[in-house]
Amino acid sequence: MSNPVPADILIVDDLPEKHLVYRASLEELNQNVVTVTSGEEALRLLLEREFAVILLDVNMPGMGGHETAALIRQRRKSRHTPIIFITAFADDVQAAEGYALGAVDYILSPVVPEILRAKVKVFVDLHTMRSELARSHALLEERVEERTAELERTAEVLKVEVKERKRAEERLSILVSELTHRVKNLLAVLQSITSRTLSDSRDVAEARGILLGRLHALAHAHELLTEACWKGAGLADIVDAEVAGFSDRVQAAGPEVFLTASAVQTFALVVHELATNAAKYGALVTTEGSIRIWWDIIDDADGERHLVFRWKETGGPLVVPATRKGFGLTLIDTLASTLTSEPKVDFAHDGLACALKVPLNIIAVEEASDFVLPMKKVAAN
Known part of the structure; x- marks a missing residue:
């Protein structure tokens, strides 16, 4: 001592x-x-x-x-x-x-x-x-108390880290599951597009061009979904992306509607097929032709809300009704089963018309206020 x-x-x-x-x-x-x-x-x-x-x-x-x-x-x-x-x-x-x-x-x-x-x-x-x-x-008691307090602080830190790690693992698991689900859906869509494109009576060059166009349409849809973290995309953005090459001859208007991820892909392909058909056989073949696209939300007698989407071509060559269903018409018909839609395609002499009526609760995101929607609108004729 x-x-x-x-x-x-x-x-x-x-x-x-x-x-x-x-x-x-x-x-x-x-x-x-x-x-x-x-x-x-x-x-x-x-x-x-x-x-x-x-x-x-x-x-x-x-x-x-x-x-x-x-x-x-x-x-x-x-x-x-x-x-x-x-x-x-x-x-x-x-x-x-x-x-x-x-x-x-x-x-x-x-x-x-x-x-x-x-x-x-x-x-x-x-x-x-x-x-x-x-x-x-x-002194020993003081050191024991200090060490105990230090261990307690370390334990609390470890608890927080364990919780954070569990949350990270849960988020990772959800992300992997979501990614798997999206990849499966994407592969299913690609398989459908590819099989339908190659099964028609087309030569390889024509089939290649059509397939690339449809894949580009799907890619546009995925770009919109990625920008919104795969929470969905606005219908106006989808239409604008698919008719961008003919924007001076297309008038589109409608209220803000934010679609789910699956609905975005479907609508992107529908608009792409209609625009491709118009460019090959319809209103966009001639310089005088134009397309009007508009949509609205209506309430049925039973109070259920529906999205009504319309496509109307004018000024193009005389319309000849199709003798067989291509991918576009097949896709539109598929809406009837997948989205409980009521598709109507009219091969009118003055221009093709198409109308889709889909229950809003099936295709629209419930809380659109969580997302930033496009502010631009194109006035209708």
């Missing part, structure tokens, strides 16, 4: 001249020696301070040594403080009484400095060791 704190030694004797003897005898110990002349003074000091050992004169006027010792032992704070009685007249009865009161030793007066110093040193050393042990224990 390095640099121990000096211990306090209490001397209780009614004769002040003896105090000098005790101090001189204990000076070599380099401890704090406190002297009082009565038991009452000693009891007051013991309320305020802790002492390593008490040297108590047995024979004092007023409150004697034995009575003082008895009161010292009654107090919890000083119950275990070592007491050495000092007396000029010691006998077995007095010694027994002293030991019964908790004395640890008896010293005859006049004292022998070496004996007094040796006996007091024992208790001073014990007190110093107990104090050092108490300080070490307190």
Whole structure:
């Protein structure tokens, strides 16, 4: 133990001249020696301070040594403080009484400095060791508390990290499932497009051109979906993307409608097929031809809301009704089963007309306010 704190030694004797003897005898110990002349003074000091050992004169006027010792032992704070009685007249009865009161030793007066110093040193050393042990224990408890608090903080951090990791894993699982679902859907659409395109009576070059056009239409739809994080796309954007090459001859208008991802792909292919047909056989063949596209939301008698989408060509060559169904007509008819739609295609002499009526709750996103929709609109004729 390095640099121990000096211990306090209490001397209780009614004769002040003896105090000098005790101090001189204990000076070599380099401890704090406190002297009082009565038991009452000693009891007051013991309320305020802790002492390593008490040297108590047995024979004092007023409150004697034995009575003082008895009161010292009654107090919890000083119950275990070592007491050495000092007396000029010691006998077995007095010694027994002293030991019964908790004395640890008896010293005859006049004292022998070496004996007094040796006996007091024992208790001073014990007190110093107990104090050092108490300080070490307190320091250990403090370190344990600090380490415990640090471990608790680490545990909380780990809990947060575990929760974040679980959330990340859940998000990853959802993402993988969603990606798998989208890839399957995309492959199904590609398979349908490819098989229908190549099954018709076309040469390879023609089939290649038609297939590329349909794939580009699907790619446009996917670009719109990607911009909206695959939450859907606006119908106006879909129409604009598919008729961009003929924008000066196409008038499109309608209210904001935000379609689901699957509906975006279907409508993109429908508009692409109608535009391709118009460019090859319909209104876009001639310079005077034009196309009007418009849509609206209506309520049926039963209160169900529907999207009505219309396509009308004018100014083109005389329309000849189709003798067989191509991919475009087949796709439009497919809406009837997949979207519970009521498709109508009219090969009128003045221009092809097409109308689709689809329940809004099947194709539209429920909360369109979560997405930024295009603000532009093209006025109808």
